[in-house]
Amino acid sequence: MTAALTDLLGIDLPVILGPFGGLSSIELTALVSEGGGLGSYGLYGYDAARIAETAAQMRECTSRPFSLNLWLPLGDEVGPETVRFAPARDALRPLYEAAGAAAPEPPERFLPPLAEQLDAIWDAAPAALSVVYGVPSADTVAEAHRRGIRVIGTATSVAEARALEAGGVDLVVASGAEAAGHRVSFLAAPERSLVGTLALVPQVVDAVDIPVVAAGGIADRRGVAAAFALGAAGVQVGTAFLRTRQSAASDGHRAAIAAADDTTTVLTRAMSGRLARGIPNRAVHDIEAAGVIAPFPAQNWLTAVFRTAAGGDPELSSLWAGQAAALATREDAAEVLRELASGVPAR
Numbered sequence: 001m002t003a004a005l006t007d008l009l010g011i012d013l014p015v016i017l018g019p020f021g022g023l024s025s026i027e028l029t030a031l032v033s034e035g036g037g038l039g040s041y042g043l044y045g046y047d048a049a050r051i052a053e054t055a056a057q058m059r060e061c062t063s064r065p066f067s068l069n070l071w072l073p074l075g076d077e078v079g080p081e082t083v084r085f086a087p088a089r090d091a092l093r094p095l096y097e098a099a100g101a102a103a104p105e106p107p108e109r110f111l112p113p114l115a116e117q118l119d120a121i122w123d124a125a126p127a128a129l130s131v132v133y134g135v136p137s138a139d140t141v142a143e144a145h146r147r148g149i150r151v152i153g154t155a156t157s158v159a160e161a162r163a164l165e166a167g168g169v170d171l172v173v174a175s176g177a178e179a180a181g182h183r184v185s186f187l188a189a190p191e192r193s194l195v196g197t198l199a200l201v202p203q204v205v206d207a208v209d210i211p212v213v214a215a216g217g218i219a220d221r222r223g224v225a226a227a228f229a230l231g232a233a234g235v236q237v238g239t240a241f242l243r244t245r246q247s248a249a250s251d252g253h254r255a256a257i258a259a260a261d262d263t264t265t266v267l268t269r270a271m272s273g274r275l276a277r278g279i280p281n282r283a284v285h286d287i288e289a290a291g292v293i294a295p296f297p298a299q300n301w302l303t304a305v306f307r308t309a310a311g312g313d314p315e316l317s318s319l320w321a322g323q324a325a326a327l328a329t330r331e332d333a334a335e336v337l338r339e340l341a342s343g344v345p346a347r
């Protein structure tokens with residue numbers, strides 16, 4: 001299966017850099033692709049022009065395969081007219097004040113439409129399109145395949161992995177509850193889909209015939225070796241790369257990862273309206289204490305206003321990180337890649 005994965009993607013090393021919606025960097029993504037793995041770039045919130053610009057920048061840095069990542073609509077997204085906007089905005093006033101930002105009025109739209117993003121992806125022609133929060137439509141999968149683009153889905157349960165395989169995706173990332181960032185469950189509530197990587201990966205491997213990539217809590221050679229022992233064909237790693245100087249994380253975010261221990265991270269809806277794993281800070285504490293959180297993507301848009309104004313202040317940022325944060329000790333991404341590669345079993 002590992003050969004199937006590397007052949008499918010045209011890579012040498014079955015190591016995928018996790019996409020970081022809002023925090024991907026060209027430098028880090030290209031470094032992993034140049035190093036023989038698959039760099040993935042998160043396009044959350046990007047319109048067509050930014051997607052085209054990102055792909056062009058990637059091609060300037062590497063001719064190796066890379067992946068672009070999108071969030072699919074779950075169907076529960078609210079629009080700017082939601083009645084939940086104003087109360088959530090008003091509850092955030094102290095955080096706007098702390099960041100020196102004005103409390104915002106609703107925008108015309110929170111997110112670009114998926115169809116616009118997909119059109120830009122077809123033009124960008126990455127080696128792979130990876131998605132979270134659902135099964136891409138049959139048309140999307142067919143169009144990707146017609147263009148020679150591989151499709152990578154993300155599952156937090158066996159049922160989701162089966163649904164993705166039935167939907168025609170080429171690979172499935174099995175994302176355990178240890179993982180940083182959003183719990184991308186789409187068939188059941190994320191709180192009901194918190195399966196750890198050690199339990200999830202072998203059950204997904206048993207359930208599907210496509211290659212399975214293990215994600216969540218893998219930060220060094222031991223985690224990689226364990227993932228392969230569980231039957232994974234590859235690994236996807238986030239936190240260990242986010243800690244490095246080549247990532248787009250702020251210095252404060254990197255320092256928070258460096259200071260974390262095994263119990264530091266929490267699951268919270270405070271920052272985006274959807275459940276995600278990160279390091280709690282003033283923003284998380286204050287929002288949870290106020291108890292007013294707008295549904296996604298309104299809450300994410302609302303917190304982005306103070307996050308952006310705060311310019312990397314770690315108390316006013318989303319400090320996404322996974323349970324293996326304390327294992328993310330390396331500051332150079334090439335070193336992380338070498339460390340992870342040393343855990344891949346010889347073929």
Ligand SMILES: Cc1cc2nc3c(=O)[nH]c(=O)nc-3n(C[C@H](O)[C@H](O)[C@H](O)COP(=O)(O)O)c2cc1C
Nearest residue numbers: 018019020021042179180181216217238239320322
């Ligand atoms: C800041 C941040 C943003 C993320 N955004 C996305 C995203 O937009 N799409 C996605 O598929 N995964 C996203 N993830 C998850 C990672 O790609 C990866 O699967 C996860 O971090 C793996 O778990 P680990 O952190 O324990 O290594 C994000 C993770 C972080 C830390």
